[in-house]
Amino acid sequence: MPHPDTYQRLIALFDTTQTPYRLIDHEPDGTTESVSALRGHPVSHAAKCIILRVKTDRRTTRHVLAVVPGDRRVDLxxxxxxxxxxxxxxxxxxxxxxxxxxxPGTVLPFAFDPDLELVADPEIVTRPQLYFNAARLDRSAVISGGDYVRLAHPRIERIATPDDIGAQAPTPV
Structure with missing residues (x-):
């Protein structure tokens, strides 16, 4: 089910904060590797966004939005x-x-829900250009890593590991 309000919320965030951004229209795709090729940039410049379930004890479950470079995987x-x-x-x-x-495949690197905790790997915030699907399979956004930190306020922690270690489910962006 599409969520056009999420796309509009993202664009409004960029516009109201006067954040420089660029939109890229492309064929519908939600996998990091193939959409990076469509957008014409290295996979490492993409934000791979994965929602995790974190059980801290038997009764407490938290949800975390983990954001890692596109050529990496989340280190659980x-x-x-x-x-x-x-x-x-x-x-x-x-x-x-x-x-x-x-x-899935259009998850933003922003936590617009109060029940979602945002954690980004430090490599994400150093990117001069950070690419991600803009809550749509056919459109992506590009902003700087610095602007991403300023807007999203992620907790910055080392949570990425090389993608060649172990298998991971399909890689949504």
């Missing part, structure tokens, strides 16, 4: 240590869509 053990959690895993699709206000 690092997230577990970060939150002193018993378990960390990928959120189910319905919960991820509800919290991100976006369908």
């Amino acid at each position: 053990d690092a997230v577990r240590r970060l939150f002193d959690a018993r378990y960390v895993g990928f959120s189910d699709a319905a919960t991820a869509e509800r919290l991100a206000h976006a369908v």
Whole structure:
């Protein structure tokens, strides 16, 4: 189910804060590697956005939006240590869509839901240009890593590991 209000909220955020941004129209795609090729940039300049379920004890579950470079994967053990959690895993699709206000493959690197905690790997914020799907499969946005930090206020922690270690589910952006 599309979430046009999330796209509009993103554009309004850029416009009201006078943040320089660029939009790129492309064929509909939600995987980091292929959409990076469509946009014409290295995969490492993409923001890969994954929603995680973090169980800190038997009764407490938190949801975390983990943002890592497109050529990396989320280090679940690092997230577990970060939150002193018993378990960390990928959120189910319905919960991820509800919290991100976006369908899989279009999740923004912004947490617009108060129940979603935002954690970004330090490599994300150093990018001169950071690319991500703009809550749509057919349009992406580009802003600087510095502007991303200023707008999103992520918790910055090392949560990425090289993508060639182990397997991961399909890589949404």
